[in-house]
Amino acid sequence: MLIEPIISVNNLNKYFFSPDKSLKIDAVKNVTVDIFQGEVVVVIGPSGAGKSTFLRCLNGLEDFDSGTIVIDKIPLDHHHKNRLEIRKEVGMVFQSFNLFPHMTVGKNISLAVRRVRKKSVSECDKITVDLLEKVGITDKIDSYPGQLSGGQQQRVAIARALAMNPKVMLFDEATSALDPEMISEVLDVMKNLAKDGMTMVVVTHEMGFAREAGSRILFMDNGEIVEDRKVEDFFLDPIEDRSKAFLSKVL
Amino acid sequence: MIFVRKAVFIDSIKYILFLSVIVFILTVSSSNMNYNWQWYRVPGYIFTYSADGSLEAGRLLKGLGVTVRISAISLVLAFIIGMITALLRLSSSFAARVVSRIYLELIRNTPLLIQLFVIYFVISPVFNISPFVSAILALSLFEGAYASEIIRGGINAIPKGQWESAYSLGMSSIDTYRYIILPQTFKQVLPPLTGQAVSLIKDSALVSTIAIFDLTMAGQAIISETFLTFEIWFTVALIYLLMTVSISTFVHYLEKRNSYAH
Numbered sequence: 001m002l003i004e005p006i007i008s009v010n011n012l013n014k015y016f017f018s019p020d021k022s023l024k025i026d027a028v029k030n031v032t033v034d035i036f037q038g039e040v041v042v043v044i045g046p047s048g049a050g051k052s053t054f055l056r057c058l059n060g061l062e063d064f065d066s067g068t069i070v071i072d073k074i075p076l077d078h079h080h081k082n083r084l085e086i087r088k089e090v091g092m093v094f095q096s097f098n099l100f101p102h103m104t105v106g107k108n109i110s111l112a113v114r115r116v117r118k119k120s121v122s123e124c125d126k127i128t129v130d131l132l133e134k135v136g137i138t139d140k141i142d143s144y145p146g147q148l149s150g151g152q153q154q155r156v157a158i159a160r161a162l163a164m165n166p167k168v169m170l171f172d173e174a175t176s177a178l179d180p181e182m183i184s185e186v187l188d189v190m191k192n193l194a195k196d197g198m199t200m201v202v203v204t205h206e207m208g209f210a211r212e213a214g215s216r217i218l219f220m221d222n223g224e225i226v227e228d229r230k231v232e233d234f235f236l237d238p239i240e241d242r243s244k245a246f247l248s249k250v251l
Numbered sequence: 252m253i254f255v256r257k258a259v260f261i262d263s264i265k266y267i268l269f270l271s272v273i274v275f276i277l278t279v280s281s282s283n284m285n286y287n288w289q290w291y292r293v294p295g296y297i298f299t300y301s302a303d304g305s306l307e308a309g310r311l312l313k314g315l316g317v318t319v320r321i322s323a324i325s326l327v328l329a330f331i332i333g334m335i336t337a338l339l340r341l342s343s344s345f346a347a348r349v350v351s352r353i354y355l356e357l358i359r360n361t362p363l364l365i366q367l368f369v370i371y372f373v374i375s376p377v378f379n380i381s382p383f384v385s386a387i388l389a390l391s392l393f394e395g396a397y398a399s400e401i402i403r404g405g406i407n408a409i410p411k412g413q414w415e416s417a418y419s420l421g422m423s424s425i426d427t428y429r430y431i432i433l434p435q436t437f438k439q440v441l442p443p444l445t446g447q448a449v450s451l452i453k454d455s456a457l458v459s460t461i462a463i464f465d466l467t468m469a470g471q472a473i474i475s476e477t478f479l480t481f482e483i484w485f486t487v488a489l490i491y492l493l494m495t496v497s498i499s500t501f502v503h504y505l506e507k508r509n510s511y512a513h
Contacts, residue, residue, distance in 0.1 A: 112420035
C-alpha cells in the first residue's frame, strides 16, 4: 500500500544575493524530502545552514525560486488561495513568540479560529480553554502577553497555532530565545504533542529533544540536506564527515 | 526633598521673571503707541444680550463655532485620507504607490494658503462648491498628507513577526491589518496625530482669507470696527489655546487609560 506523504518537497531552491549583488548565496539547495503523517522531523545543522529558511518556505512565509512544495495535496504556488489554505493546515511557532501584544491570551488564541475557521464564539471559547489546559496555563486567559514569562508566552503561541487544528506544526527554534530554566516547560509541551501523533517539523539546537521525541533527522549544511536518517541511526552512526564534525561539537 | 523644593522655588522665580518681561514689553509698546486698553468691551463680543434680554453667543463665539465645525469635519476627513494614502503607499500595486506619492509631494511642497486659493478660486467654481466646503477640502487634503506619513511610519514600526504570525495562522491581509496591525499602530501614532490635529486647528485660521466667518475672521472684523487690536487678538489667541490644550489633555488621558502591559 502506498501512503501519500503529507508534505512533499521536490528539488526546492532558494537563493539570496549578497548586499552588493555580486554573490549568489544558496539558502536552500536541491532539497527533496517527503514527510509522512505522525513523523517528528528534527532539522539540525550549523547556523546559516538554511534550516529556518527551509521551514519558512513550507508555509509560504518565504518565497522560493524553483522546485515544488505540496502539503496535504495542495500545491504551494503563486495562487494566493492555495497559500491561505496551506497556512490553515500548517501551524507555526516562532523563536520570538510573536504574540499579539494588544490582545489577551484568550483573544490571541481564538482570533484566527473565529476569523479564519469561522467557528462560533462558544466553540472558540471552548477551544481556548481546552488548549490552555493542554499547555498548562489556564489561569492566564485574561492576561496580556507582556505580563507572562517567556516560557508562558511560547506555550500560548503553541496553543494559538494548535487552535487552528493544523495537520502539521512547524517549530522555528522555539526555545532559542528562552531563559534556560524555561526551556523544559516548552519542550515538554512539544514532546506531548509528538506523543499525541502530531506531524512536526522542528528546527532546534536541543539534541536532547531530537533524541527523545524525534523520529527522523534532517541534517542540513550550506542549504543542502546532508543526511536524512532515523534519529537513532544518525546519532549512533553518522555517515557524512560534516555530520560527524557537527555532532562532535554539540554532543 | 530639600532639592525638590529648591527646584520648584527656582522654577517659580524664572516663571515670574518671564511674566514680568512680557508685561513690561506690553506696557512699553502700548504706552509708546498711547494705546488705550479697553478690556471691559471684550466680554460683549463673547456673550451678548439679544433683543428680548436673553444671553446669546457673541460674534467671537459664533466665529469659534465655525472654526470648530470646520476643524472637526476636516479632522475626520484628514484621518480617513491619511489612512487610505498610507495603505496605498504600502500596497503592492505600483499605480497606487505612484498616485499616493504624487499627492503627498504636491501637498507637502506647496503652501497651504495657495492650495486654499486654488481650490476656492479654480476648482470650486467648476463644481459649484461653497466656501465652507472648499475650506474643509483644502484643510483635510493638507493635513491628510501629513497624517498619512505619521500612520505609515506607525505601520512600518510594527515588528515583522506580527505579520508573520498572523499570516501563519492563515489570516488574510485585510484581517491582519484590521485586527493585528492597525490597532497597534493607533496606539503608537496617537500622540503625533494629536500634534497634527492641533496644527489643523491653527491652520484653520487661514480660511478667513476665503470669506468664511471663523474665529480669526470674526476677530479681524471686530478690530476693524473698534480698533481693540490688542484685546481682541489676545482673546482670539487664548480661545485657540484653550481648544488645542484641551485636545492634548484629553488625548493624554486616553493614552494613559488605554495603555497595555508590554
